Amino acid sequence: MAEHGEETLIEQINEKIHGDGDSSSSDSDDEKSKASVVAEAVKSKIYHLFGREKPVHQILGGGKPADVFLWKNKKASAVVLGGATAIWILFELMEYHLLTLVCHCLILSLAILFLWSNATTLINKSPPHIPVVSIPEDLAVNISRSLTYEINRGFSVLREIATGRELKKFLAVIAGLWILSIIGSCCNFLTLFYIAFVTLHTVPFLYDKYEDRVDTFAEKATVEFKKHYAVFHAKCLSKIPRGPLKDKKFR
Secondary structure, eight states, X not given: OHHHHHHHHHHHHHHHHHHHHHHHHHHHHHHHHHHHHHHHHHHHHSOOGGGOOSOHHHHTTSHHXXXXXXXXXXXXXXXXXXXXXXXXXXXXXXXXXXXXXXHHHHHHHHHHHHHHHHHHHHTTOOOOOOOOOOOOHHHHHHHHXXXXXXXXXXXXXXXXXXXXXXXXXXXXXXXXXXXXXXXXXXXXXXXXXXXXXXXXXXHHHHHHHSHHHHHHHHHHHHHHHHHHHHHHHHHTGGGSOOOOSSOOXXX
């Protein structure tokens, strides 16, 4: 009887321990799920620059181009940036012309291939293999469609602004065009393109590295801008007559 009582007592203790373990594991699972929900809620409330919801790598398109812009592949990024710098120095500082460069490259390559092809017949060797270069029709069609879509979208945005519906967008476009006109008066198109290229290879990398600091500063700046804009809107912009909200339909 004593042994039976000890066995039953041990069984009860084991059941209690297992029951407590199950309850503790279920509690820990519940706590983990609650913590994940809270983390997602807090993450959704964190301010990001321009209200973005995706990582910087995904915004840049992902894959190898994003790796180059964010310096994930340092060798490829250095080669691309160095090549762009060499082209800018060649055309801007050395004042080399694009048409002259293309003609000289074609002359040199054609002369080498022509002499090589004739020399192989004299020394009884196989001629050089010159690949057939052609632009795929599907690629050209897709590029033209994408370009047409972007141009039409730009026209629609300009039309929407011209109708007087979006005051904020109107001011933003006017300010952007004014800044571009100032930059264009200081440098030519090649220098402007090079500045944009270097900016694309530096600003996303620095933002991705110091994302928390930049988002915190941008949040404070956005709050201050909204305060000043509310005052400016109440005193000036609200008194400006606006165009109709909908286009008039003529029958």
